[in-house]
Amino acid sequence: xxxxxxxxTLNKFNKENLIDLIDFIKAFDTSVFKNLEQHKLENLLNxxxxxxxxxxxxxxxxxxxxxxxAKLLTTLLKIDVKNTIAKYMDLYKQEEKYxxxxxxxxxxxxxxxxxxxEHKYNNPLIxxxxxxxxxxxxxxxxxxxxxxxxxxxxxxxxxxxYYEFFKEYEHVSGLVEYPxxxxxxxxxxxxxxxxxxxxxxxxxxxxLSKSSDVRVENMAKYTLExxxxxxxxxxxxxxxxxxxxxxxxxxxxDKEQNNSHKKYKWKDMSMSKKIGIVGSLASIIGLxxxxxxxxxxxxxxxxxxxxxIIQGNNNGNITYNVDNSKTENNNITINKIDTLINEYxxxxxxxxxxxEQKEINTKLYMINKAKEIAKKRLPSSLQNEECKNNAxxxxxxxxxxxxxxxxxxxxxxx
Numbered sequence: 540x541x542x543x544x545x546x547x548t549l550n551k552f553n554k555e556n557l558i559d560l561i562d563f564i565k566a567f568d569t570s571v572f573k574n575l576e577q578h579k580l581e582n583l584l585n586x587x588x589x590x591x592x593x594x595x596x597x598x599x600x601x602x603x604x605x606x607x608x609a610k611l612l613t614t615l616l617k618i619d620v621k622n623t624i625a626k627y628m629d630l631y632k633q634e635e636k637y638x639x640x641x642x643x644x645x646x647x648x649x650x651x652x653x654x655x656x657e658h659k660y661n662n663p664l665i666x667x668x669x670x671x672x673x674x675x676x677x678x679x680x681x682x683x684x685x686x687x688x689x690x691x692x693x694x695x696x697x698x699x700x701y702y703e704f705f706k707e708y709e710h711v712s713g714l715v716e717y718p719x720x721x722x723x724x725x726x727x728x729x730x731x732x733x734x735x736x737x738x739x740x741x742x743x744x745x746x747l748s749k750s751s752d753v754r755v756e757n758m759a760k761y762t763l764e765x766x767x768x769x770x771x772x773x774x775x776x777x778x779x780x781x782x783x784x785x786x787x788x789x790x791x792x793d794k795e796q797n798n799s800h801k802k803y804k805w806k807d808m809s810m811s812k813k814i815g816i817v818g819s820l821a822s823i824i825g826l827x828x829x830x831x832x833x834x835x836x837x838x839x840x841x842x843x844x845x846x847x848i849i850q851g852n853n854n855g856n857i858t859y860n861v862d863n864s865k866t867e868n869n870n871i872t873i874n875k876i877d878t879l880i881n882e883y884x885x886x887x888x889x890x891x892x893x894x895e896q897k898e899i900n901t902k903l904y905m906i907n908k909a910k911e912i913a914k915k916r917l918p919s920s921l922q923n924e925e926c927k928n929n930a931x932x933x934x935x936x937x938x939x940x941x942x943x944x945x946x947x948x949x950x951x952x953x
Contacts (some may be wrong), residue, residue: 543621554589561590570602577610591618598626600673605668609675609719613682620688628693631672634698638666660706660720670704677701681726691743694730701727731758735765736880745936760938764893767900800862801824844866872922876910876951901939904931905947913951 546917554561564583572580587593594615601611615623661670677697680686701723708717708724715721734740746761823873880903908929912922930944 545952557586557589561586561593565593565596569600569603573604579675580608581610584610588614588617594618606671606675609678609682612675613679616679616683616685620683620685620916624689624693625684627672627676628696629668631676632696634669634672635666636669637664658717660708660717662704662706665704673700673704674723677723677726678719681722686730691740694734694740695743695746698727698730698747699750699752699755702755707754729882731762735762736769738766740769741766741770763937764897768896771900771903810952816872872913872951873910876906876913879906879951880910898940898943901943902947903937904933904937905944906951909947919952923948926952 564587572583575583577826585747588760591801597611597614597618601608601615604611606612612623612627616629618873661667680689705720705723708720710721710724734744741763744759744763747755748763750756750759769950905926909922909926912929917925926948927945930939930941930948933939934941
């Protein structure tokens with residue numbers, strides 16, 4: 540230890556200055572590393588980590604130790620994080636999870652006076668090697684703080700297995716009886732907080748919220764709520780920016796609807812288009828004059844039907860049934876939805892009480908679903924029914940309150 544401190548003080552602690560020493564250590568028999576005291580092994584690893592060519596040596600030492608030493612994995616992570624995580628997780632998934640005992644072995648164990656004492660926090664059904672591998676992985680990740688380098692598929696395995704392998708850790712003040720278990724408990728607690736502090740892991744949390752383990756399911760649902768809140772709060776622009784976008788979109792839609800007939804100006808049209816239009820008009824006029832007798836004619840408009848129908852009788856009367864109510868009602872519904880989105884988005888504040896924030900999230904979720912339904916141009920009764928079916932799904936998957944969502948459906952699709 541004094542040697543290493545001196546080397547570091549002299550700014551000589553690098554591969555170039557210690558290459559001969561590194562080669563000397565690499566020549567050791569593996570039994571030497573196994574018999575070293577923990578602090579001495581750690582000193583050697585601090586030197587070996589300077590040379591990436593020692594990776595295979597350290598990996599072999601880790602496997603031969605049956606994954607009982609977390610410092611070996613930590614050293615590999617320092618050399619190459621991405622490669623180590625990928626290889627280690629492959630090994631971890633291949634390892635048998637549960638202890639396999641023959642019927643004879645179980646029978647013999649019943650008559651043993653001294654049973655092997657299991658760790659108080661370990662699940663006795665899980666193999667000790669698998670437990671050691673998970674402990675090493677969690678301690679290594681925590682030691683060098685590489686949570687951000689882990690893919691969601693790996694985080695999913697770590698969380699699910701942690702809750703299956705270990706009983707709930709009891710934090711006590713004063714002396715820590717089981718340092719490794721204490722560190723793992725702190726890591727998992729911080730991991731949940733990290734997952735809820737961003738919207739990047741929402742898919743992972745949604746999967747964990749369906750876990751068969753009640754503890755995982757409850758923690759995932761609680762954390763998922765924070766992630767959804769973060770999705771609303773932690774945006775690049777303030778709320779006023781998004782509100783302005785909503786308003787502009789509504790104005791643009793109205794302009795497009797009001798000015799659609801002005802899209803093509805007569806003076807801008809080519810001669811061929813003008814001739815085509817004049818010809819079409821002449822044909823229509825001729826057709827109408829053919830059906831209208833000279834002595835009597837009448838036209839009536841009926842707004843109660845849902846399509847344009849031309850009806851005729853023997854007297855030559857023509858009735859035009861035109862209904863724009865469905866399109867108009869649909870536009871009114873979408874405008875109402877956009878107004879509600881603006882209203883609830885504007886109400887989001889950085890320190891909104893959790894219960895109130897949850898209610899806002901529930902309404903925003905349902906309002907956006909309602910907007911999708913409104914664009915389908917279904918009858919109002921079917922729109923309300925589909926809206927409430929979506930509400931039932933959200934209630935079961937996301938634990939949103941069904942009465943609030945039903946109220947939104949009734950308010951929009953009256």
